[in-house]
Amino acid sequence: MLRFLPLAVIGWLVLEVWLLTVVAGASSGLVVFLLLVGGLVLGSFVIKRAGRRAFKNLSEAVRQQQSGVTPEREQGGGSALTMLGGLLLILPGLISDALGLLLLVPPLQKVLSRSAERAFERKLRAAAAAAPGNLGDAFQQARMRHPDGKVVQGEVIHEEQPPTRHPAHGPDDPQLPR
Structure with a gap:
């Protein structure tokens, strides 16, 4: 899979450029330019909005957890897929724009x-x-859920032998540097 990934990316880029030239030949270069700028503006708006929503949800969850209430899992979700859709809209190309618009459809986001x-x-x-x-x-x-929510995972290490002391020094004598 990783062996063919660079080849797939190059093929995708060639297909994007070819499709842009076909659209430019069918209409004009101005239409292609406006499509690319429109995708950039729309993608930036989508990413900004999804980022604000994700930050608001995070701060709300932190506030609930600090007050001792277990934060509820968000039912809507989809912030990551919305941001990915916005990123695909920002990328120049008509195929990436179509995929980005598909990722903005909520039922498809839930399925994915x-x-x-x-x-x-x-x-x-x-x-x-x-x-x-x-x-x-x-x-x-x-991912395990505990009723009180307070889990401290750790490891207990027992020393087998007590630390040895030099026989010349008593138990309370400080050791002098040599």
């Missing part, structure tokens, strides 16, 4: 976020099953 979450959890379970005690286990432990 659910499928991405399921795929992520499958990968996590596969990683945890392959090697218990690895990073996948840590992610799974972080």
